[in-house]
Amino acid sequence: MNDEMTGVLEWSVIQARGADSESFLQGQLSQDVTNLDDVGAWSLLLAPDSVVVTACFVKAVENGIDILVPRSLADDAMKRLKRFLLRAKCTLEVIDSSEGPFTTMDEQIDRGWPGEREFAKLLTPHSFGRTFVDATISFQKGCFTGQELVGRLDARGSSVPWRFVRVSAPSFERADSVLKAKGPEGPKGVTSASTRDGHFVGLGIAHRTLLSAALSGDDVDVTIEEID
Numbered sequence: 222m223n224d225e226m227t228g229v230l231e232w233s234v235i236q237a238r239g240a241d242s243e244s245f246l247q248g249q250l251s252q253d254v255t256n257l258d259d260v261g262a263w264s265l266l267l268a269p270d271s272v273v274v275t276a277c278f279v280k281a282v283e284n285g286i287d288i289l290v291p292r293s294l295a296d297d298a299m300k301r302l303k304r305f306l307l308r309a310k311c312t313l314e315v316i317d318s319s320e321g322p323f324t325t326m327d328e329q330i331d332r333g334w335p336g337e338r339e340f341a342k343l344l345t346p347h348s349f350g351r352t353f354v355d356a357t358i359s360f361q362k363g364c365f366t367g368q369e370l371v372g373r374l375d376a377r378g379s380s381v382p383w384r385f386v387r388v389s390a391p392s393f394e395r396a397d398s399v400l401k402a403k404g405p406e407g408p409k410g411v412t413s414a415s416t417r418d419g420h421f422v423g424l425g426i427a428h429r430t431l432l433s434a435a436l437s438g439d440d441v442d443v444t445i446e447e448i449d
Contacts, residue, residue: 228325228326229324229325229326230291230321230323230324230325230326230328230329230336231291231292231293231317231321232289232290232291232292232317232318232320232321233289233290233291233292233295233315233316233317233318234287234288234289234290234315234316234317234318235277235287235288235290235295235298235299235302235313235314235315236285236287236288236312236313236314236315236316237285237286237287237288237302237311237312237313238284238285238311238312238314239284239285239309239310239311239312240310240311241309241310241311242284242285242286242309242310242311243255243281243285243286244309245305245306245309245311246279246286246288246311247362247363247365248305248364248365248366249266249302249305249365249366250264250265250266250277250279250288250365251264251265251266251267251346251357251358251359251365251367251368251371252264252265252279252357252358252359252362253359253361253362254279254281254286255362257279257280257281257286258281259280259281260280261278261279261280261281261287262278262279263276263277263278263279263356263357264276264277264278264279264288264357264358265277265346265357265358265367266288266290266298266301266302267346267365267366267367267368267371268301268366268367269366269367270367270370271345271346271367271368271369271370271371271374272343272344272345272367273335273340273344273345273346273349274294274297274298274301274340275290275291275294275297275298275337275340276290276334276335276336276340276353276357277289277290277298278321278322285311289318289321289322291321291336291337292317292318293337294337294340295315296315299313299315305366322334326413326414326415327415327417329413329424330387330413330415330422330423330424333350333385333387333424333448334353335349335353335385335424336413338412338413338424339385339412339413339424339426341412342383342408342412342426343408344381344383344408344426345370345371345374345381346358346371347371347374347375347379347381348381348383348384348385348426349385349448350384350385350447350448350449351379351449352448352449353385353448354375354379358371360372360375381429382404382407382428382429383407383408383409383426383427383428383429384426384427384428384429384432384447385424385425385426385447385448386400386424386425386426386427386432386445386446386447386448387422387423387424387445387446387448388400388411388421388422388423388424388425388443388444388445388446389420389421389422389443389444390420390421390442390443390444391420391421391442392421393411393414393421393423395421395442395443396411396421396423396425396443397410397411397425399431399443399445400425400426400427400431400445402431403427403428403430403431404427404428404429404430404431405428407426407428408426409425409426409427409428409431410425410426411423411424411425412424412425412426413425424448427445427447431445432445432447
């Protein structure tokens with residue numbers, strides 16, 4: 222198991238400031254940023270082809286909006302935002318944050334929430350389940366970058382080949398091999414991992430054919446739960 226899969230998670234804040242920060246981000250983020258309360262809300266930053274760049278937690282502040290992202294994805298998020306920052310009165314600056322929605326890989330796994338390693342698989346939002354989509358996307362707000370393909374998929378029943386799962390097994394190697402056992406080549410396999418009392422628990426991606434078929438008798442030591 223790769224040590225980089227485990228441990229403490231770090232966060233950064235992209236500070237969007239200026240008269241046009243709200244209108245600019247309304248066209249870039251999947252959440253309706255015109256109706257943020259004091260608590261804030263989850264959102265997504267998507268590529269034009271609707272692939273998730275990162276999930277983010279957005280909060281309205283004086284003269285702008287704060288966008289909390291995994292620290293390792295802050296540069297990618299900035300590049301993506303600046304790509305469409307044309308003549309808008311909005312500045313973007315990244316600062317480190319001492320707090321985030323969760324601080325350890327164990328917390329992320331228990332919550333069943335995707336992070337940097339899952340987003341590295343270049344999947345669209347519906348691969349991460351209905352709960353994730355409902356928490357991060359407003360389908361009433363109007364257009365945003367990546368919206369067309371996401372909206373079309375949602376209207377057609379959200380059927381996607383790759384699925385976000387939680388897996389439990391005796392070891393990382395055992396979990397990874399089972400997740401990769403069915404389906405075509407692709408982003409399948411363990412993505413985030415933790416060991417608890419000598420037992421492996423993690424998050425990963427599986428092809429839908431694995432989830433639609435019963436595991437064989439040889440796989441009774443592995444538990445796979447689709448996160449929806």
